[in-house]
Amino acid sequence: MLCVNKKNTKGFLMKTDKIIEAIEVAEIGRNDPASPNDISKVRVALKMAKFPAMPDEYEKILMSFNGLSNDGPVLLGVEEGNNFFPNVAKYNKEFFKEFKADFLILGYDDFYYMIFDETDKKYKLVDQDDFGEIIVSEEIDGPLAYLLHIDLL
16 A cells, blocks of 8 residues: 655645646546536535535535546546536445445546545545555545546646
8 A cells, every 4th residue: 555645745745726737738538617506516415415525625626627537537526417427426325325434435447446535534545346545645636646547746
Protein backbone atom coordinates (compact mmCIF):
# COMPACT_ATOMS: atom_id res chain seq x y z
CA MET A 1 0.00 0.00 0.00
CA LEU A 2 1.21 3.47 -0.87
CA CYS A 3 0.46 5.92 1.91
CA VAL A 4 0.48 9.53 0.85
CA ASN A 5 0.46 12.18 3.53
CA LYS A 6 1.39 15.81 3.86
CA LYS A 7 4.60 15.20 5.83
CA ASN A 8 6.54 13.15 3.26
CA THR A 9 5.09 14.33 -0.05
CA LYS A 10 5.14 18.10 0.14
CA GLY A 11 5.91 18.52 -3.57
CA PHE A 12 3.44 15.84 -4.63
CA LEU A 13 0.27 17.25 -3.14
CA MET A 14 -1.43 20.17 -4.79
CA LYS A 15 -4.39 22.42 -4.20
CA THR A 16 -7.64 21.53 -5.93
CA ASP A 17 -7.21 24.47 -8.33
CA LYS A 18 -3.94 22.98 -9.56
CA ILE A 19 -5.62 19.59 -10.00
CA ILE A 20 -8.34 21.23 -12.09
CA GLU A 21 -5.72 23.03 -14.21
CA ALA A 22 -3.91 19.72 -14.82
CA ILE A 23 -7.16 17.97 -15.79
CA GLU A 24 -7.98 20.78 -18.25
CA VAL A 25 -4.87 19.97 -20.30
CA ALA A 26 -5.09 16.17 -19.94
CA GLU A 27 -6.55 14.34 -22.92
CA ILE A 28 -9.43 12.66 -21.10
CA GLY A 29 -13.21 12.69 -21.35
CA ARG A 30 -14.91 15.28 -19.21
CA ASN A 31 -18.46 16.37 -18.69
CA ASP A 32 -19.67 19.97 -18.43
CA PRO A 33 -19.53 21.56 -14.96
CA ALA A 34 -22.09 20.46 -12.39
CA SER A 35 -24.61 23.06 -11.30
CA PRO A 36 -24.84 24.02 -7.63
CA ASN A 37 -28.44 22.74 -7.76
CA ASP A 38 -27.35 19.28 -8.99
CA ILE A 39 -24.69 19.08 -6.28
CA SER A 40 -27.23 20.13 -3.65
CA LYS A 41 -29.70 17.45 -4.80
CA VAL A 42 -27.02 14.77 -4.51
CA ARG A 43 -25.99 16.03 -1.05
CA VAL A 44 -29.59 15.59 0.10
CA ALA A 45 -29.93 12.16 -1.57
CA LEU A 46 -26.75 10.93 0.13
CA LYS A 47 -27.83 12.27 3.51
CA MET A 48 -31.29 10.70 3.22
CA ALA A 49 -29.71 7.35 2.32
CA LYS A 50 -27.31 7.71 5.29
CA PHE A 51 -24.18 7.82 3.16
CA PRO A 52 -21.16 9.97 3.99
CA ALA A 53 -21.17 13.48 2.56
CA MET A 54 -19.21 14.28 -0.57
CA PRO A 55 -15.82 15.76 0.37
CA ASP A 56 -15.17 19.43 -0.47
CA GLU A 57 -12.32 18.69 -2.92
CA TYR A 58 -14.55 16.34 -4.91
CA GLU A 59 -17.38 18.91 -5.01
CA LYS A 60 -14.97 21.58 -6.24
CA ILE A 61 -13.82 19.29 -9.07
CA LEU A 62 -17.48 18.63 -9.96
CA MET A 63 -18.00 22.39 -10.31
CA SER A 64 -15.47 22.22 -13.19
CA PHE A 65 -16.14 18.71 -14.55
CA ASN A 66 -19.30 16.77 -13.74
CA GLY A 67 -17.54 13.46 -14.25
CA LEU A 68 -14.27 12.38 -15.85
CA SER A 69 -13.28 9.34 -17.89
CA ASN A 70 -10.11 8.00 -19.46
CA ASP A 71 -10.91 4.99 -21.67
CA GLY A 72 -12.48 2.99 -18.85
CA PRO A 73 -11.68 4.64 -15.51
CA VAL A 74 -14.45 7.00 -14.34
CA LEU A 75 -14.82 9.75 -11.76
CA LEU A 76 -18.53 9.78 -10.92
CA GLY A 77 -20.62 12.91 -11.45
CA VAL A 78 -23.95 14.20 -10.12
CA GLU A 79 -25.96 14.53 -13.31
CA GLU A 80 -29.21 12.54 -13.54
CA GLY A 81 -29.50 10.03 -16.37
CA ASN A 82 -25.93 10.24 -17.65
CA ASN A 83 -24.68 6.68 -18.17
CA PHE A 84 -21.22 7.80 -19.26
CA PHE A 85 -20.61 9.69 -16.00
CA PRO A 86 -22.91 7.93 -13.47
CA ASN A 87 -24.53 9.79 -10.59
CA VAL A 88 -22.51 9.25 -7.40
CA ALA A 89 -25.61 8.90 -5.16
CA LYS A 90 -27.32 6.38 -7.44
CA TYR A 91 -24.11 4.42 -7.95
CA ASN A 92 -23.55 4.06 -4.19
CA LYS A 93 -27.20 3.20 -3.51
CA GLU A 94 -27.05 0.45 -6.12
CA PHE A 95 -23.69 -0.84 -4.92
CA PHE A 96 -24.64 -0.91 -1.23
CA LYS A 97 -28.13 -2.39 -1.53
CA GLU A 98 -27.73 -4.69 1.44
CA PHE A 99 -25.48 -2.74 3.79
CA LYS A 100 -24.24 0.75 4.48
CA ALA A 101 -20.59 1.69 4.52
CA ASP A 102 -18.56 4.43 6.16
CA PHE A 103 -17.18 5.38 2.77
CA LEU A 104 -18.40 6.77 -0.52
CA ILE A 105 -17.32 5.43 -3.90
CA LEU A 106 -16.24 8.40 -6.04
CA GLY A 107 -14.79 6.56 -9.04
CA TYR A 108 -13.78 3.20 -10.44
CA ASP A 109 -11.99 1.29 -13.15
CA ASP A 110 -11.84 -2.44 -13.95
CA PHE A 111 -9.78 -3.23 -10.84
CA TYR A 112 -10.12 -0.45 -8.28
CA TYR A 113 -12.57 1.85 -6.54
CA MET A 114 -11.60 5.35 -5.50
CA ILE A 115 -13.35 6.01 -2.20
CA PHE A 116 -13.57 8.68 0.46
CA ASP A 117 -13.45 7.03 3.89
CA GLU A 118 -15.53 9.01 6.36
CA THR A 119 -13.93 7.35 9.41
CA ASP A 120 -10.43 8.68 8.80
CA LYS A 121 -11.25 11.44 6.26
CA LYS A 122 -8.93 9.95 3.63
CA TYR A 123 -9.16 9.20 -0.05
CA LYS A 124 -8.29 5.62 -0.92
CA LEU A 125 -7.78 3.54 -3.98
CA VAL A 126 -8.93 0.04 -3.04
CA ASP A 127 -8.98 -3.31 -4.80
CA GLN A 128 -12.47 -4.20 -6.07
CA ASP A 129 -12.21 -7.81 -4.89
CA ASP A 130 -11.08 -7.48 -1.29
CA PHE A 131 -11.05 -3.69 -0.69
CA GLY A 132 -7.34 -3.90 0.11
CA GLU A 133 -5.84 -0.42 0.19
CA ILE A 134 -3.54 0.48 -2.71
CA ILE A 135 -3.19 4.24 -2.07
CA VAL A 136 -4.22 6.22 1.02
CA SER A 137 -4.10 10.02 0.96
CA GLU A 138 -5.40 13.02 2.83
CA GLU A 139 -5.94 14.73 -0.52
CA ILE A 140 -7.63 13.60 -3.72
CA ASP A 141 -4.71 14.08 -6.13
CA GLY A 142 -2.82 10.78 -5.67
CA PRO A 143 -5.77 8.39 -5.93
CA LEU A 144 -7.35 10.44 -8.75
CA ALA A 145 -4.14 10.52 -10.82
CA TYR A 146 -3.63 6.78 -10.36
CA LEU A 147 -7.26 5.95 -11.19
CA LEU A 148 -7.45 8.09 -14.34
CA HIS A 149 -3.87 7.37 -15.47
CA ILE A 150 -2.98 11.06 -15.68
CA ASP A 151 -0.06 13.14 -14.49
CA LEU A 152 -1.13 15.82 -12.05
CA LEU A 153 2.38 17.14 -11.39
